[in-house]
Amino acid sequence: xxxxxxxxxxxxxxxxxxxxxxxxxxxxxxxxxxxxxxxxxxxxxxxxxxxxxxxxxxxxxxxxxxxxxxxxxxxxxxxxxxxxxxxxxxxxxxxxxxxxxxxxxxxxxxxx
Amino acid sequence: xxxxxxxxxxxxxxxxxxxxxxxxxxxxxxxxxxxxxxxxxxxxxxxxxxxxxxxxxxxxxxxxxxxxxxxxxxxxxxxxxxxxxxxxxxxxxxxxxxxxxxxxxxxxxxxxxxx
Numbered sequence: 001x002x003x004x005x006x007x008x009x010x011x012x013x014x015x016x017x018x019x020x021x022x023x024x025x026x027x028x029x030x031x032x033x034x035x036x037x038x039x040x041x042x043x044x045x046x047x048x049x050x051x052x053x054x055x056x057x058x059x060x061x062x063x064x065x066x067x068x069x070x071x072x073x074x075x076x077x078x079x080x081x082x083x084x085x086x087x088x089x090x091x092x093x094x095x096x097x098x099x100x101x102x103x104x105x106x107x108x109x110x111x112x
Numbered sequence: 113x114x115x116x117x118x119x120x121x122x123x124x125x126x127x128x129x130x131x132x133x134x135x136x137x138x139x140x141x142x143x144x145x146x147x148x149x150x151x152x153x154x155x156x157x158x159x160x161x162x163x164x165x166x167x168x169x170x171x172x173x174x175x176x177x178x179x180x181x182x183x184x185x186x187x188x189x190x191x192x193x194x195x196x197x198x199x200x201x202x203x204x205x206x207x208x209x210x211x212x213x214x215x216x217x218x219x220x221x222x223x224x225x226x227x
Contacts, residue, residue, distance in 0.1 A: 004154070031213065033215075033216075035218075040220065041220055042115070042116065042203075042217075042218040042219050042220045042221065043155075043203070043218045044218070045215050045216070045217070048213050048215065050213065087155070089155075091214075098143070098160065098167075098214060099145055099157040099160055099168065099171070100157070100216060101157065102147075102154045102155040102156070103154055104152075104153065104154045105154070
């Protein structure tokens with residue numbers, strides 16, 4: 001089976017750095033994704049990790065440790081527009097093939 | 113390039129009625145997925161098409177749900193008859209290739225309310 005855990009809510013202020021953690025348990029891990037979803041909109045792709053280490057893309061970075069079943073999304077220089085839900089998802093080839101398995105998402109609120 | 117579009121954006125129906133949701137994937141994307149998010153829960157996989165063929169329908173809740181993708185272009189998801197527990201947001205996603213870093217592009221979803 002699979003279990004993906006991430007915090008329900010987080011708050012931060014503009015200009016700050018925030019780290020959103022995700023832990024997972026899967027049988028056939030084949031990649032971890034982070035998506036951003038603003039209310040009422042489509043989830044949009046942020047990052048992909050399949051090997052251990054840090055992937056950096058502008059203000060956003062994502063880290064993966066396969067041995068620990070752990071990932072985090074790091075958001076730097078926070079802006080108000082970063083207020084959204086952040087979804088951690090894994091691809092587990094033993095579950096639903098190439099489809100993604102999602103966590104419940106972390107709602108991030110950025111205040112001025 | 114147009115993204116994944118879903119219609120309708122909202123649907124309110126009574127228990128026992130039929131509803132059909134439509135998804136138009138990005139042109140050229142062979143893979144099409146349906147997902148559902150019930151309030152308070154995570155987004156859950158329903159099924160996966162590769163072109164017009166059902167690759168995996170292990171997530172479909174029961175036989176009241178019927179998905180089709182005739183011609184391998186747009187897809188429909190019919191719920192008949194709808195029950196209260198079918199309420200939620202139904203997302204469609206598409207991708208071009210199937211391999212490890214396959215990136216899914218999502219539509220904005222259809223909010224289904226069954227009263």
